[in-house]
Amino acid sequence: MEHPTMSFMGNYGGELVAHELAHQWFGNKITCSSWTELWLNEGFASYITALTYDFNVVHDSIYFQNILGFWKRDLFQYPNESVFRADTTDIRGLFGPNTYLKGAYLLHMLRWKVGDDAFFRGLKNYAEDTTYAYGFVDTDDLKGHLERSSRMDLTEFFKDWYYGKGFPDYTTLWTKEADELSITIQQQTSDPSVYFFDIPIPYQIVGPSIDTTIILEPRFPGQTFRIPFTASIDSIIFDPDQWILAKNSFITSIDEIENQNSFKLYPNPSSDFLNIDTDLIDFEVRIYDIKGSLIDSRANSKRIDIQELKPSIYWLEIRAKNMQERIPFVKE
Ligand SMILES: [Zn+2]
Incomplete structure (x- = not known):
């Protein structure tokens, strides 16, 4: 737990030290302006703890994918919750998985959306911005820094993933004919507050002579992409590195089902x-x-x-x- 000038810790485990150390910047130096924005403290501390795995600091990077898997498993139990905490009297909800883990996954998806360079540069600028230092921030201040570093408009992204509730569930069908691969991506949302989650999706394509990843960014449910593609394909894998907080219910080749x-x-x-x-x-x-x-x-x-x-x-x-x-x- 954080106190002025020091962290109190019940043990010196690497994860706990990383979490409390992260709070020296995200929590202490810059503090969320309201409990509704608590993820700016706890989502950050949770994600930075996970990054000690991703970047092999104290922890081994082979466990990073496991952590993402655990987060997903926990968060799939909350199909109707947002990172934004509207009810600040609900203490359990406030200090629960949707602040810590969904907040951390929100950062992971922002990193995917804008790319490592813009993500880490934007966060550094945010942490060093003297208008917030030893004062207060809200989510729009973070959004502004990431928009400037990435030159992207992230309004829709925050509307879907920060204020919006739940997560998407994807169904993907693909078929290969001659020199063309067609991929159809259907998305259902777990909560009616979001009609469609905007996010690019990586698909890994594996065949006898290829192993490549393409990124598709659907704009509406059921969009079909037609891609010039000559190599033969054995399988296509949805988001192999778990960038997206999403269920992947079904991915298959039309031909494979047709043959049965x-x-x-x-x-x-x-x-x-x-x-x-x-x-x-x-x-x-x-x-x-x-x-x-x-x-x-x-x-x-x-x-x-x-x-x-x-x-x-x-x-x-x-x-x-x-x-x-x-x-x-x-x-x-
Ligand atoms: Zn914390």
Whole structure:
């Protein structure tokens, strides 16, 4: 715990020392102006503790990914909470995971969004700004410094990730045809306070002759990216280094699922019609949204009009005697 001129610590463990040392700057030299902004103390101290792992200071960097994994596991239990603490009379909520760990993850995502150079330069400028030294700051002061160092507008980012509640849950479908890779990214949010979380997403692409990472920044749910890509692909991995506080419910190749089924769909993705390639004569077609709700059904139709559907990922199911199979498809 912090006291004027010194930290009191119950032990000298590396994590505790790092946390309290971080408070000499973030907490003591510059202090949050209100309890609503407590993350400016505790999110910082928590993230700096984790950085001692990332940068091999006292701690071993091999554990950094484990720490991010633990944070995610804890934070997924709070789908309707924000880093911003609106209720400052709720002491348990104030000194809880959404201030410490979600605050730390907010810094980690800011680092990802603006890049290491702008992130650490911006934080150094913030910590050295004499207008706040031995005085008070709020989140906008930090935002201003990071915007100046990165030359980015972070308003939407803070609206989503700081004031907004919960986290996104991603579904990714990809398919590879000839020289083109198409990737569709659907996002659902855990709380209605955020319609869409803005953040770039790294995808690692692995194949017999490649191992590369691309970064996609979707602007709306269900956006499809078409990327010129010649090498063959075995798998695509969502955010392999855990930059984003997000669930990744589903990522798969359309072709892989199609190969497990007796019918085919084409073209997929499509913006207007889907053709069903099947030998069946008597069957029912059902369309489900990504949450599994039935939105349409019809009999014996091999050409499905999808022009009215919103861009997203859906499931098309075929039911016949002794048969029930489904393939995901993308409406562009
Ligand atoms: Zn602390």
